[in-house]
Amino acid sequence: MLALCAVSGACRAAPQPGAGTHDPAFGVKSLERQPGRPLQGRFLHITDFHPDPFYKTYSSTEADAACHRKRGPAGVYGGETSGCDSPISLVNETFKWINENLRDSIDFVVWTGDSARHDNDEKIPRTQKQIISQNELLVSKFTEVFATSGKADDADATQQFTIPIVPTFGNNDIMPHNIFLGGPNKWTSKYLDIWKNFIPEAQRHQFQQGGWFYVEVIPGKLAVISLNTMYFFDSNSGVDGCADKHEPGYEHMEWLRIQLQGLRDRGMKAILMGHVPPARTSSKSSWDETCWQKFALVQRQFRDMLVGSLFGHMNIDHFMLHDFKDLKKDTKRGRMANNQAQSSEIRESMLEDGEVTVASAANYLLDLGNAWAKLPAPPKPKKTSSSITEYIETDEEGEFSIWQWVMRKISISKKHRKGGKGDKGGKGGNKKKFLDEIGGRYGERFSVAHVSPSVVPNYFPTLRVFEYNISSLENTILLPVHMPPLERVEPPTAQLPISFMDFDDDDDWVKDVKAIIAMKKKKKENEARKKPRKYKFKVPFPPSKSAPPGPAYSPQTFTLKGYVQYFANLTHINNDFVVHPQSLDEEHDRGNVFGLEIENNEVEQKKWKEGKHKNHQGKKPKNKPHPKKFKFEVEYNTTYDKLFGLKDLTVRSYVDLARRIGRDKKKKKALSIDEEDEHDPEDELDEKKKGKKKKKKHGKKHKHNKDGAWFTFIRRAFVGTMNPHEIEEVFCQHDVNEEEIREDNVMEL
Numbered sequence: 001m002l003a004l005c006a007v008s009g010a011c012r013a014a015p016q017p018g019a020g021t022h023d024p025a026f027g028v029k030s031l032e033r034q035p036g037r038p039l040q041g042r043f044l045h046i047t048d049f050h051p052d053p054f055y056k057t058y059s060s061t062e063a064d065a066a067c068h069r070k071r072g073p074a075g076v077y078g079g080e081t082s083g084c085d086s087p088i089s090l091v092n093e094t095f096k097w098i099n100e101n102l103r104d105s106i107d108f109v110v111w112t113g114d115s116a117r118h119d120n121d122e123k124i125p126r127t128q129k130q131i132i133s134q135n136e137l138l139v140s141k142f143t144e145v146f147a148t149s150g151k152a153d154d155a156d157a158t159q160q161f162t163i164p165i166v167p168t169f170g171n172n173d174i175m176p177h178n179i180f181l182g183g184p185n186k187w188t189s190k191y192l193d194i195w196k197n198f199i200p201e202a203q204r205h206q207f208q209q210g211g212w213f214y215v216e217v218i219p220g221k222l223a224v225i226s227l228n229t230m231y232f233f234d235s236n237s238g239v240d241g242c243a244d245k246h247e248p249g250y251e252h253m254e255w256l257r258i259q260l261q262g263l264r265d266r267g268m269k270a271i272l273m274g275h276v277p278p279a280r281t282s283s284k285s286s287w288d289e290t291c292w293q294k295f296a297l298v299q300r301q302f303r304d305m306l307v308g309s310l311f312g313h314m315n316i317d318h319f320m321l322h323d324f325k326d327l328k329k330d331t332k333r334g335r336m337a338n339n340q341a342q343s344s345e346i347r348e349s350m351l352e353d354g355e356v357t358v359a360s361a362a363n364y365l366l367d368l369g370n371a372w373a374k375l376p377a378p379p380k381p382k383k384t385s386s387s388i389t390e391y392i393e394t395d396e397e398g399e400f401s402i403w404q405w406v407m408r409k410i411s412i413s414k415k416h417r418k419g420g421k422g423d424k425g426g427k428g429g430n431k432k433k434f435l436d437e438i439g440g441r442y443g444e445r446f447s448v449a450h451v452s453p454s455v456v457p458n459y460f461p462t463l464r465v466f467e468y469n470i471s472s473l474e475n476t477i478l479l480p481v482h483m484p485p486l487e488r489v490e491p492p493t494a495q496l497p498i499s500f501m502d503f504d505d506d507d508d509w510v511k512d513v514k515a516i517i518a519m520k521k522k523k524k525e526n527e528a529r530k531k532p533r534k535y536k537f538k539v540p541f542p543p544s545k546s547a548p549p550g551p552a553y554s555p556q557t558f559t560l561k562g563y564v565q566y567f568a569n570l571t572h573i574n575n576d577f578v579v580h581p582q583s584l585d586e587e588h589d590r591g592n593v594f595g596l597e598i599e600n601n602e603v604e605q606k607k608w609k610e611g612k613h614k615n616h617q618g619k620k621p622k623n624k625p626h627p628k629k630f631k632f633e634v635e636y637n638t639t640y641d642k643l644f645g646l647k648d649l650t651v652r653s654y655v656d657l658a659r660r661i662g663r664d665k666k667k668k669k670a671l672s673i674d675e676e677d678e679h680d681p682e683d684e685l686d687e688k689k690k691g692k693k694k695k696k697k698h699g700k701k702h703k704h705n706k707d708g709a710w711f712t713f714i715r716r717a718f719v720g721t722m723n724p725h726e727i728e729e730v731f732c733q734h735d736v737n738e739e740e741i742r743e744d745n746v747m748e749l
Helices: 088-101 128-146 186-194 201-210 248-265 289-301 329-333 339-345 358-372 388-392 402-423 427-438 506-528 570-574 651-668 681-689 709-717 724-731
Strands: 004-006 042-046 109-111 165-167 213-218 222-226 269-273 306-311 318-323 335-337 446-451 462-468 476-478 534-536 560-567 596-599 633-637
Touching: 088 128, 109 128, 128 186, 165 222, 186 201, 201 213, 201 248, 222 248, 248 269, 248 289, 289 318, 289 329, 289 335, 289 446, 318 358, 318 651, 318 709, 329 335, 358 651, 358 709, 358 724, 446 651, 596 724, 651 709, 709 724
Parallel strands: 042 109, 109 165, 222 269, 269 306, 306 446
Antiparallel strands: 004 476, 042 462, 213 222, 318 446, 335 534, 462 560, 560 633
């Protein structure tokens, strides 16, 4: 197991907020006797590889070819912006780049699933064995980079790793895709074997039970909890939410509550990770509502110890805010009916067969912008910026001081006693109203989920490196990770069909799964006729009244400080087309994006996309590929980024950014691509009186600000593969709502 070692008495440093009673030297070994590496304060988040061993260079990106046959624009390292999966060359080069540039500068890896190709080619249907071998391929690549031996020869032996790697299930890591039945099952048993080097011995039983586990990436200090989001996923028809006590989703949430309470009791912090993010708008979602309710409740109740949550799946780079005001009264009381009993409130799935299309992504981002425009804003100050951070005038830097927190509490209490209610209408009253609306000075009404874009080049391949606060832990030494050999434990086999125990007969397995789903559906229909039942569950304990805000809310040890977003410009690297897709290229056809038609400012509802180079189908771009050196480069770095202006990745910073994105979207919505500069009619009248002809200004046809928050948010969501014309067509041409947001009414929700 990973061990922690302190140098020069670092283990005796002042305890962090909420520190437990465990001996700080528990699990610590001497640096003189063991090799180790210093803590770096950085970790890698990587997701959605989708390796495809059938990919062929210069094949067609059309739906009936899927980069497997015919001639077309599929490049050496992938058909960027198309629906094709990743060639093995892209997987190899990605790990080579990680080995050369990140291996020795990160503390752990968060790997959020989808490590097998899509089932997108009828002529080459996916098999269970393919899914397994593609996942084993990625494990071997992680082994080559991070195993102390640097080899991945013996598949059965456990190896020693320089850092922890924390995986999770994706919806394409199983068969049929999206369908994950209650455990223990064949998949939890198989992946326990595939991930034996990554799952701690103490967590193996729980993993086999339902595919969930956690790793103490910094023992006794920080854990990463791997959620099996397949049980929350609204496209998984093999389960039914998180309300019913007999459902695996209910069991998963109970497990999560117990683990977080145990970690809290030990004075630890935690990062949550999973594949499918809990996306949710006013009308659409990606999780079952009962699971979202419980997850939001968990985040609220454990906000003193949660660092943040990380997801993949959607391929678009963005973040989401979860509003605890959306928690229902019954949820807070520990009572919940299943989603069927709440049919009037059921949200439509934003996914098509479990996947995000360009059309659904566009509608989802527009919905986010509209919702964020309604976020509370601080009262407009006389001279300074109206960002939340500046408005609250925080002076927090580096490690959070308990003494500072206590003194602030006393100071605030004194102010209330002095000023009291008489200040309601003045500046102090406005400030108090604003702080109440966001959940206090730290924005504790909300939580944030980070969604990283993918390696598979639906747009451009990406990876992300987070930086986190290691105040008081600078001298920490991490020892290599070694998991004990795996004891072979098979799932129960009594009265189960043969297909539940092997991976050879795909047809029988799919047939048996469909039969189980049909039985479950019939049971749900019968229950729907009965009086809705509400199931009780235990509500997690909230933070103690003396607990300071957690690392997601106030800068302290383990707070996420920022991240660097990397991307690989495949158009440049493949070197098949001269035109850069980010430029106003001559290939760009108005009314078209990624090979999909745009009509009335909406992208056509089509699952497959041929990509930017769809006009090159039926021919080879060149006689022979001449790719340039593969590399990832920085797309943006939140620490130095002036466009988003994030001081850190605390909830308060994101609430401020979301508000700016939403308000910028609202201001720019009605402006046309070719609309000329606005002018004052009175000025025009004056010009006529003077006998002068008012000249039209040229060169400013686009009324949006390309460096504005909304435009930047959309550009980055699609990893820079949408050019300005396309962004204008899809995201800046919608009708303005009658209810406009006014500068003099910023306090309105």
